[in-house]
Amino acid sequence: xxANVPSDRTLVDIHARASRMITTLSTRPPLFRALMxxxxxxxxxxxxxxxxxxxxxxxPPESRRLTVDTPHExxxxxxxxxxxxxxxxxxxxxxxxxxxxxQRDFILHNLSGSSGVSSVINLRLIAERLESxxxxxxxxxxxxxxxxxxxATLAERGIDASYRATLVELVAAGSGADIGEDVPTLSLDExxxxxxxxxxxYREWANIARRLIARRDWLVSLGxxxxxxxxxGHEEIVIEVDENPDPVPATDTP
Numbered sequence: 677x678x679a680n681v682p683s684d685r686t687l688v689d690i691h692a693r694a695s696r697m698i699t700t701l702s703t704r705p706p707l708f709r710a711l712m713x714x715x716x717x718x719x720x721x722x723x724x725x726x727x728x729x730x731x732x733x734x735x736p737p738e739s740r741r742l743t744v745d746t747p748h749e750x751x752x753x754x755x756x757x758x759x760x761x762x763x764x765x766x767x768x769x770x771x772x773x774x775x776x777x778x779q780r781d782f783i784l785h786n787l788s789g790s791s792g793v794s795s796v797i798n799l800r801l802i803a804e805r806l807e808s809x810x811x812x813x814x815x816x817x818x819x820x821x822x823x824x825x826x827x828a829t830l831a832e833r834g835i836d837a838s839y840r841a842t843l844v845e846l847v848a849a850g851s852g853a854d855i856g857e858d859v860p861t862l863s864l865d866e867x868x869x870x871x872x873x874x875x876x877x878y879r880e881w882a883n884i885a886r887r888l889i890a891r892r893d894w895l896v897s898l899g900x901x902x903x904x905x906x907x908x909g910h911e912e913i914v915i916e917v918d919e920n921p922d923p924v925p926a927t928d929t930p
Contacts, residue, residue, distance in 0.1 A: 687871040688781055691731045694878040696899040697885075698724050707894055714884040724881070727874040731867070732786060753849035754796055761798045762789030764835075768802070771833050772826055778819075779809060779826035786867065796850040803843045806830075810837070 682690075701708045701721060708716070765787055772780035783805045790798050808814055809823040830836070886900055892913040895901035901913050 681872055682875050687868065687875060688785065690871055690875045690878060691728060691786070693882075693899055694724060694728050694874050697878065697882065698728060700897050700899070704894075704897065707889070707898065710889050710894070711881065711885055714881075714888045716881060716884070720877075720881065724874075724877050727870070727877050730870045731874050733867070750850060753846055754793060756846055757795040757799050757850045758791050761795040761802075764799070764802065765789055767833060767835065768830065771829050771835075776822060776826035776829065779823060783809070793850075796847055799843060800847045800851070803840060803847055806835075806840050806843075810840070 698721070701711065701716075708721070765784060768783055769780060772783070783802060785805075787798050787801060789795075806827070809827055812820055812823070815823060882898075882900055885898055886895065889895055889898075892901050896903060896913060903913055906912050
């Protein structure tokens with residue numbers, strides 16, 4: 677692993693940034709061909725897809741499927757988790773986005789609405805992370821005031837200690853499903869290593885694209901430039917500069 681690694685903030689965003697680039701290259705052949713002049717190929721493209729899939733902790737469908745032997749009460753608990761996980765993620769995001777972005781990012785790190793057993797896993801992670809904010813476990817002392825304030829904000833919206841306890845019970849009930857031993861448990865350390873690998877894939881091809889592709893609207897499509905309105909009220913395209921651990925100045929192609 678390289679000695680220089682990106683910041684945690686960069687790693688939180690890397691999946692979305694890399695996915696946008698991969699999707700654009702998959703659906704816009706002219707852009708793909710333009711990047712080929714810098715050495716890009718299907719091998720590199722598929723490598724990026726594999727890294728992006730690894731970051732989200734993909735679980736094969738056959739490992740998520742319930743069996744006929746799964747007790748009815750477990751199936752009911754899973755259905756209950758399925759019904760609330762997407763809404764709970766949206767509630768937490770909305771409550772904390774403005775004043776407690778760091779706490780929101782911690783709670784919702786790499787989570788999105790899901791279904792079936794995956795929703796149980798989502799809620800388990802949310803419950804564990806809320807508990808970390810409440811107890812200070814694995815949290816820096818300097819973060820405690822903001823963590824406490826974030827929990828108070830959530831409590832104002834009904835996500836209080838009683839709700840957290842109910843959530844833990846629901847997750848425990850839904851965790852009785854026979855989903856096999858192949859379901860991965862992705863540790864935070866392993867997740868970080870996967871994010872770093874994806875970051876360096878993205879960094880390589882993003883920097884090449886900035887220097888190689890002259891059309892700024894193409895760079896916007898790849899997520900490497902942004903349309904902004906200047907002081908005179910005119911729209912302009914500003915090329916983004918990647919946050920590199922060892923920065924290489926980006927060429928501003930006219």
